Amino acid sequence: MMDCRPETIGAATWHLCPDPLQPAGARLRALVQARLIDEITQRPVQASRVGTTDRRLALHVAQRITRDGLAGLAGWPASVFPALASGAAAIPMRIEAHGYLPLDLDGTLGPFPAFPGDFTALDHGDVFLHRTGVACKGRVVRRDTAANLPLPGATVEIDGVWPAYPPAGVMPAAVMEPANLVALSPGLYRSHAVAALARCDLVEDLPQAKRLLQPAAPGARRLRLDNRDTLAPGMPLVIDAGDAERREVIGIHAVDTSLSADQPAWVELDYPLRHLHRRQAQAVPASIPATHDPRNLSRAAQAGDPCAFLAAAAPWPALSLVQVDDGANPPEYQRIEHYATAADADGYFRLPRISRLALFRLLATHPAPPQPLLLTIEPDYGLAEQVLPVAFE
Numbered sequence: 001m002m003d004c005r006p007e008t009i010g011a012a013t014w015h016l017c018p019d020p021l022q023p024a025g026a027r028l029r030a031l032v033q034a035r036l037i038d039e040i041t042q043r044p045v046q047a048s049r050v051g052t053t054d055r056r057l058a059l060h061v062a063q064r065i066t067r068d069g070l071a072g073l074a075g076w077p078a079s080v081f082p083a084l085a086s087g088a089a090a091i092p093m094r095i096e097a098h099g100y101l102p103l104d105l106d107g108t109l110g111p112f113p114a115f116p117g118d119f120t121a122l123d124h125g126d127v128f129l130h131r132t133g134v135a136c137k138g139r140v141v142r143r144d145t146a147a148n149l150p151l152p153g154a155t156v157e158i159d160g161v162w163p164a165y166p167p168a169g170v171m172p173a174a175v176m177e178p179a180n181l182v183a184l185s186p187g188l189y190r191s192h193a194v195a196a197l198a199r200c201d202l203v204e205d206l207p208q209a210k211r212l213l214q215p216a217a218p219g220a221r222r223l224r225l226d227n228r229d230t231l232a233p234g235m236p237l238v239i240d241a242g243d244a245e246r247r248e249v250i251g252i253h254a255v256d257t258s259l260s261a262d263q264p265a266w267v268e269l270d271y272p273l274r275h276l277h278r279r280q281a282q283a284v285p286a287s288i289p290a291t292h293d294p295r296n297l298s299r300a301a302q303a304g305d306p307c308a309f310l311a312a313a314a315p316w317p318a319l320s321l322v323q324v325d326d327g328a329n330p331p332e333y334q335r336i337e338h339y340a341t342a343a344d345a346d347g348y349f350r351l352p353r354i355s356r357l358a359l360f361r362l363l364a365t366h367p368a369p370p371q372p373l374l375l376t377i378e379p380d381y382g383l384a385e386q387v388l389p390v391a392f393e
Helices: none
Strands: 005-009 012-016 029-038 049-051 062-065 070-075 093-096 103-105 122-129 134-142 155-162 181-185 196-200 222-225 236-239 248-255 265-269 282-287 291-296 307-309 321-325 332-337 340-342 348-354 359-365 373-377 385-392
Touching: 029 093, 049 062, 049 070, 070 093, 093 122, 103 122, 155 348, 181 348, 248 332, 307 348, 340 348, 359 385, 373 385
Parallel strands: 029 122, 134 385
Antiparallel strands: 005 012, 029 070, 049 093, 062 070, 093 103, 134 348, 155 340, 155 359, 181 307, 181 332, 196 291, 196 321, 222 265, 236 248, 236 282, 248 265, 321 332, 359 373
């Protein structure tokens, strides 16, 4: 019902009858939002794309992005969620920003007993984005020679880190933390607020190796195998076992048993694939009889992180397989590397991809120069590979 009132300007008088204000849930408005912050610089990050993994919801919402870090989805609540008065509704949001890992935010709206008259958008508040990471490479040389003589066999390692920039007036060495971190391959499959990493013994059942009948793209959770003999939920599956660059170890979530065990079958995995696996790639069932030397995460981790920060130094050999277990979700498996290497015959070296650091300290040693070399490095996350000149004087 319109609420009319007289309006007078000078000698003119008329009746103004504005339309009644729509209920909160019947207006085009924000449904879910968050403010994006770079976890290293603490500055706002502008999203490049905001969407949702819910295909039905995606048809009824539009992205909203601002330069000061706000990002969200907008729509008409009464049209998108007509039953909010009696029950809650899930509203997943996926955020992408250039140079950062994609972030999935899950949450629910409602219920609002007075809906559509009463409605409040879901606000995730400040959320911290993680950088995709950068690999570091370089050459170790000695400058007091005529042609910058390379130093083969020089050891190069990260021996100290700064997750945030040191405050003004504080000596960086006073707030440097030990380098208790390891590189992960292919990168975490899910986010973990807390988790324990432990080296695991992987026993592959090579006589029962399977073959992929169809290629599997990154993000896929189902594999079409030539048979399902000996496969069971909870069993680790080594995918592309013969290819070190594509190799993944993921647990089996479910097995299609509609046909006999010697016939082709679909296998559903615990987590989406990280790499492309081509047709005829090998998939080997495995078991893990024991785990060793557990270490807890010291920092919460996000899906896709290329490194893990630990509460204590990792005692595991390079290229060990570790189990990541948070106690609430299926365990995941990662191949680890250390941020330490030796220069080759021409003095060149390469370190694994690193992320989530404002600065790190590089330690280089060689028998020829008497003193070790210490360099403080700021990672350039705008690069895929960062070149580090390491020169002894």
